[in-house]
Amino acid sequence: MTPARSRRPGAPTRTERGIPEATVARLPVYLRALTALSDSGIATASSEDLATAAGVNSAKLRKDLSYLGSYGTRGVGYDVEYLRYQIAREIGVTQDWSVVIVGIGNLGHALANYSGFGTRGFRIVALLDADPELVGDSVGDMVVRDFAELEDIVASDGVAIGVITTPAGPAQEVCDRLVKAGVTSILNFAPVVLSVPDGVDVRKVDLSIELQILAYHEQRKSGEAALAEVPELPAMNGLTDLPSVGGGFGA
């Protein structure tokens, strides 16, 4: 049942530099699919099986995996555990990453309480907020600490990843402090465009934007009748009465 691992002498000359960004974004999906298969007791899966589980095309999956190396066996498929390890290693989640969350409002609370964190290669080492009212509160099994402690925490815990769940206003300032303290990857939930120096990665999660994208397609579905209802060139004097669109996850 377990396939030959085919560690052939002429090693696959692993992709020297640069897995395409689109592929990187899908690797975590494959990882999750593999974990699910593994939990179901499935030891081997074809690219077709995996692709179905991950919700992608099998050719795309094979090409994606080929950037990592040649980890399958022709005529058989992929060893689930083996491939899972390889992808985990490539992503970097075989080691643990320390994470700080800044801004313990509604969303910060939700993320802090999210139990499935530690088991996935990420460890929340601190919850920070600048509001003295919040500092000292306990959230789950952690206590909210003062944002002023940031530098110490980053230095002592080797934090590389920061999560910003503040309102839009202070987000850039928080970001600057994070970067100055040595954080080089930021996950931003605040509805602002953060500017960071080269070498720092920012990823954005924005609920409003997602909903607006859905709204766009939704509008298209309802036939063009809906479009015709809205005047293309409205009288300018009515413009200030518009609902305040835009914005996002602020306080």
Add this chain to the structure above:
Amino acid sequence: MTPARSRRPGAPTRTERGIPEATVARLPVYLRALTALSDSGIATASSEDLATAAGVNSAKLRKDLSYLGSYGTRGVGYDVEYLRYQIAREIGVTQDWSVVIVGIGNLGHALANYSGFGTRGFRIVALLDADPELVGDSVGDMVVRDFAELEDIVASDGVAIGVITTPAGPAQEVCDRLVKAGVTSILNFAPVVLSVPDGVDVRKVDLSIELQILAYHEQRKSGEAALAEVPELPAMNGLTDLPSVGGGFGA
């Protein structure tokens, strides 16, 4: 200061069908930038100004806007209010969209409490959960209702958009129910690949994936020393001791 609006007789022959998906995804960002400029009392902005505010290249911004029509004035720039309305109309947020949230756990709570919803073209009409313990609880100014009421609510309020904030387990089932009730756009926070019939749009927000993408780049930054520390081909007998990677926003 206000430019001529240039409603020339040969109308711009608005893009008949199909704004590129990449452009659609950026329109909400432009909308937000325009709203910010508008709030600052700025009446006119060049593509350069807008691009800076939105964090993109100005050529890209101009090309994106050109898909909507010719709403700028050469030598001058764009009228902020006018362009804001045009983008809002194109996205479809000049009208209100009714939204239901299913799964009132930590995250559902956070979204329900998010006050900046109603002002942005989205109206939460119901919070639903299947857990009898939760039904009847009040969250913000709303009350959690039984998931069984879904069909009635969708029918009476014309709900087109559903947000899934349940754990992974029930997500597909919830999704099926939503679709059957008539929801045609779904924003999914559960860490599963949802399968839906044609004509239904799904967008996914996944914290674990975002963090893992950051981790990948972070690993690359720390020089290749880090890569070398991890064996490329570990002994297979150690594999089951791996931390359980993958998964995501479950209970």
Add this chain to the structure above:
DNA sequence: CCGATTTTGTTCTCACGTTCACAAACTCCT
């Protein structure tokens, strides 16, 4: 009214991403 200046809208080119299609490689059955 005209030329200088500004800034848009668009064309062209290149890079990236997706999909097809098939040879290579492996297993299984006779």
Add this chain to the structure above:
DNA sequence: AGGAGTTTGTGAACGTGAGAACAAAATCGG
């Protein structure tokens, strides 16, 4: 052992997106 059947890995074709560059159109100063 050999042929039939599977499934990977990848080359090639195609489509989409990004960025540079420039002509067209507008303003402004004289």
